[in-house]
Amino acid sequence: MEPVKGGIRFAPSVNQDEVEALAALMTFKCALVETPFGGSKGGLSIDPRDWDEHELEQITRRFAYELAKRDLIHPSQNVPAPDMGTGEREMAWIADQYARMNTTDINSRACVTGKPLNAGGIAGRVEATGRGVQYALQEFFRHPEDVKKAGLEGTLDGKVIIVQGLGNVGYHAAKFLSEEDGAKITAIIERDGALVNKDGLNIDGVRDWIAQHGGVKGCPDGTYVEDGSALLEEPCDVLIPAALEGVINLENAERVKAKLIIEAANGPITAGADEILNKRGTVIIPDLYANAGGVTVSYFEWVKNLSHIRFGRMEKRQEEAQHMMLVTELERLSADKGLGWELSENFKKKYLEGAGELQLVRSGLDDTMRTSYQDMREVWHSNDKVENLRIAAYLVSIGRVAASYRAKGL
Structure with missing residues (x-):
């Protein structure tokens, strides 16, 4: 499928084998969530912390230049996105460099996704992967049969969760699960150790502390544990590895x-560990599906850039006008018939608000995560040979890749 899509990674560990493996994973991930992309990946073997902002901009622009002059970045060929060590800033530099080299390409902003809003980005992209993790867990807990397989019951409310890595993905997943679903984040594992609070951690407080001090040590919101990796072995309902491989x-x-x-994260469980955990009956929601929120919202951003219009701009006020007509008519009928009905102000405020870009992006992401899980689940439960969700995910995605090859006559 073209264009191909995948993140650009700035990390000292970047190597060709890793890039090829992650590109393959992206191929199957895009197929699973039905975004019209093939998979790609890119990287520079540098530590971005070793360079100041101006130097990083020069490095990133030169990288974009080398890609563009070889036709390796283009809205219809290869559309990169942020990954480890990169973010909105780097994507804005890449988009600008591409536009400088392709001055007549009206779709130049669509050459890369994950851009800031003022450079052609889309509302909800920064939170997308973490939000996708939340929607994936919500969908899992809608199926009591699956919840029972994990030895759990009920909903996400009150579930004990440990998060490894409070970067962009881990932070948003932890924040949404604790604030909106009532889950308790009892431990956060970072590179300098871990923070524990059995009553649940204040995610924003911990995030602010890490931003100021570079780690969790000394944070007053919980008890500091020097050996953070040991917390991976603590009893909990849900473990969210959201940082490194393996x-x-x-x-x-x-x-x-x-x-x-x-x-x-991508590949946080090695193949050998996966086998051990599956034999024990631990349910694993695979990376192939769980962190696909980023590429899904990147797809929405790409569509926005190609259509040159913000989502919701045409229909938001029309929706509000239609909703107002219904509310007005209900209130008129109530008054005429003497029924005494009165719609609450909170209901009216929420009902009358038309969907803007952020609401539409979240709706599209939620729908994607729900339908993709149901596709995996159907394979998981309909075939005795399919032992877990990872195998089910690969069967669904490989089937779709094969179908696209057949459609091209390959």
Whole structure:
């Protein structure tokens, strides 16, 4: 499928094998959530913390220049996005560099996604992957049969969650799950250790502390534990590894006690650990699906850039006018018939508000995560040979890749 899509990673560990593996993962991820992209990946073997902003801009622009002059970045060929070590700032530099080299391309902003709003980005992109993790868990808990397989019951409300990595993905997932679903984030694992609070951590407070001090040590919101990786083995309802690859491996898999693991990062569970956990009955929601929120909202951004109009701009006020007509008529009928009905101000405020870009993006992401989970679930439950959700996810996505090849006559 073209264009192809994947993140650009700035990290010292970047190498060709990793880039190829992540590009393959992106191919299957895009197929699973039905975005019209193939998979790609890119990277520079640098530590962005070693360079100041001006130097990073020069490096990023030169990288974009080398890609563009080889036709390796283009709205219809390859559309990168942020990954580890990159963000909105780098994407804005890349988009500007591409536009400088393609001055007559009206769609130049669509050459890259994950841009800031003022450079052609889309509302909800920064939170997208973490929001997708939340929607994935919500959908999982809508199916009592699946919840029972994990040895759990009920809803997300009150569930004990441990998060490894409070970067962009981990932060948004933890924030939304605690504030909107009533889950308790009892531990956050960072590179300098972990923070524990059995009553639930204040996610924004911890995030602010990390931003100021570079780690969780000394944060007053919880108890500091120096050996952060040991918290991966603590009993909990849901474990969210949201940072690095391979944090759950052959060395510690036997001691991991989480009932449900959702892979917010790419490849946080090694193949050997995956086998151990599956034999024990631990339910794993795979990265292939769990962190697809980013590419899904990137797809919406790409469509926005190609259509040259903000989502909701045409229909928002029309929706509000129609809703107002209904509310006015209900209130008139109530008065005429002496029924004494009165719509609450809170209801009217929410009902009368037309959907803007952020609401439409969240709606589209929620729908994507729901339908993709249901596609995996159908394969998981309809075939005795399909032992877990990871195999189900690969069967669905490989089937779709094969179908696209057949449609092209390949």
